[in-house]
Amino acid sequence: MSREYMNDLVAFVTIAREGNFTRAAGKLGVSQSALSHTLRGLEARLGLRLLTRTTRSVAPTEAGERLLKTVAPRFEEIEAELSALTALRDKPSGTVRITTGEHAANTVLWPVVERLLPAYPDIRVEITIDYSLTDIVSERYDAGVRLGEQVAKDMVAVRIGPDMQMVPVATPAYFKTHGRPVIPQDLTSHNCINLRLPTSGAIYAWEFERKGHELRVRVDGQLVFNSLSQVLAAALSGAGVGFLPSDLVRPYLEDGRLEAVLLDWCEPYPGYHLYYPSGRQNSAAFAVIVDALRYRG
Incomplete structure (x- = not known):
């Protein structure tokens, strides 16, 4: 159907419903003469009179009544669907995909998502554990989580966690x-427990800082892992010295299973940030996730 026919049918249905050219013209935002011209054009193309006009009102002819019964319900369905879509826009729903490392997923993302989802049953969250610096645009992620110092400058960065150590x-x-x-x-x-970096494949050099003096130490040992949870498990078993986030080992320091050393060389650094492309139209569901994750400490 041509756009011209669609506009003419909308005009016809509006006139028939209102029973008056003046009210119909006001509702459509056009002049009464323009509306009359539109209807005459539709009748001319169909070769049928659709409305009977009197000085006080208009009413559908037999042909007009048949067309009204056929077309009006379709327009009502379209209007209802458009209203539903508008509500969907305002109601947080849909899937939010986030790529992150294991530690951030366990300590920052999951505690927030666990509390949030019961209140938003139409939101789905997909969390992918990936230690590499994923291109979130090409991989179609909504956002990624990285340490503050690793976020690209062309991204919007939202702090979601405290400083780390x-x-x-x-x-x-x-x-x-x-x-x-x-x-x-x-x-x-x-005998140190090393961590292999997935981005470069290199062994992570342990980073220390005290009073502005930075130091990197390349350690050696019998074990190399590519995840912090494995390093922690090995340290707890007595296999050697692990270099781990303080929040991850805090329970074990408190109960005496682990001891920390060189604390005067362990300066805090910027913690986790959620990042996503600037200038992109984000969904209501994404806005809810970002607001819930935003660090307010």
Whole structure:
């Protein structure tokens, strides 16, 4: 159907419903003469009179009544669907896809999502654990989670967690046997549990800082993992010294299963940020997730 026919049918239905050209013209936002011209054009193309006009009102002819019964319900369905879509726009719903590392997923994302979802049954959240610096645009993610210093400058970054701190830890038995390091360089003589970086494939050099002096120490040991949970498990087993986020090891420090060393060299650094492309129209569901994750500490 041509756009011209569609506009003419809308005009016809409006006139028939209102029973008056003046009211119909006001509702459509056109002049009465323009509306009369539109209807005459429709009748001319159909070769049928659709409305009977009197000085006080208009009424459908037999042909007009038949057309009204056929067309009006279709327009009502379209109007209802458009209203439903508008409501859908305002009602948070749909899937939000986020790529993140394991530690951020466990300590920042999941606690928030767990509390949020019962209140928003139409929102779905897909969290993908990926340690590489994923291109969220090409991979069709809504957002990613990275440390503040790793977020690209052309992205919108929203802080979702406090500053972080990495600390060397091991069991009391390990330190009793091998001694406690006094300076970061002492770690080179310890059996350290290394972490392989998925982005470059290199072994992570442990980073320390004290009073503005930065130091990187390349340690060695019998074990190399590519996730923090494995490093933690190995440290708890007494296999060596692990370098882990303080919030991850805090329960084990408190109950005495682990001990931390070199704390005067462990300065905090910017924590996790949610990032996403600027200038993109985001859904109501995404806005709800971002607001819930926003760090307010």
